[in-house]
Amino acid sequence: MKFIKGECRVLHLGRNNPRHQYRLEVNLLRSSSVEKDLEVLVDNKLSMSQQCALVAKKANGILGGIKKSVASRSREVILLLSSALVRPHLKFCVQFQAPQFKIDRELLERVQRRATRMIRGLEHLLCEERLRELGLFSLEKRSLRGDLINAYKYLKGRCQEDETRLLSVVPSDRTRGNGHKRKHRKFCLNMRKNFFTLRVTEHWKRLPREVVESPSLEIFKTCLDMILCNLL
Numbered sequence: 001m002k003f004i005k006g007e008c009r010v011l012h013l014g015r016n017n018p019r020h021q022y023r024l025e026v027n028l029l030r031s032s033s034v035e036k037d038l039e040v041l042v043d044n045k046l047s048m049s050q051q052c053a054l055v056a057k058k059a060n061g062i063l064g065g066i067k068k069s070v071a072s073r074s075r076e077v078i079l080l081l082s083s084a085l086v087r088p089h090l091k092f093c094v095q096f097q098a099p100q101f102k103i104d105r106e107l108l109e110r111v112q113r114r115a116t117r118m119i120r121g122l123e124h125l126l127c128e129e130r131l132r133e134l135g136l137f138s139l140e141k142r143s144l145r146g147d148l149i150n151a152y153k154y155l156k157g158r159c160q161e162d163e164t165r166l167l168s169v170v171p172s173d174r175t176r177g178n179g180h181k182r183k184h185r186k187f188c189l190n191m192r193k194n195f196f197t198l199r200v201t202e203h204w205k206r207l208p209r210e211v212v213e214s215p216s217l218e219i220f221k222t223c224l225d226m227i228l229c230n231l232l
Helices: 049-069 075-090 102-117 127-134 139-156 160-166 190-194 196-206 217-229
Strands: 009-011 030-032 034-037 040-043
Touching (some): 040 049, 075 102, 139 196, 139 217
Parallel strands (some): 009 030
Antiparallel strands (some): 034 040
16 A cells, blocks of 8 residues: 555644654654544544534534525424434534533534524424424434444344453442443543443443343334433
């Protein structure tokens, strides 16, 4: 494989990184503070703030185009357009780019709130009431739902014989709750708590036993949606 030297960069990670200089053959590679990989911006702090700002800007631009070019404000039209054109930007590669800061999550939530406010007859309602009326979840709930579904697939599906490598089991039969708790590993950096294996653990062990023991994925999704509807 041949590398294009002019397009190669070095991304130094970690506060105590010695920031060595690297060469590709005889050419010295330039360092960078942020790079794009698979259309996701990653900076040297592994923060998703720049990615969230870029995504929110794109999504708001599309919403502005819908508002100017579409005369109808009916529920069916706006929901269809927003789910097809706007939401994919907000949820692209969400398992990786899950924002860890409240300000970034709020930035993305504002896009969905703006979309629901465009629907005729719902403008006077609060955001939570609009979502309930439309049968939608907030983006944070949708992300949590996706995490729990992926955890169920991993633990109950083809990878269940390999579960200890990703989601460690609590080594005891004397557990309260659903009896299928995952071990919550310790970490030194605050950034680690946003990793999938850590952020899903606390939510998984709070699920009722009948939910985590669902015989199929469809039943699990149905039970999970009922729980999330009642979650503030």
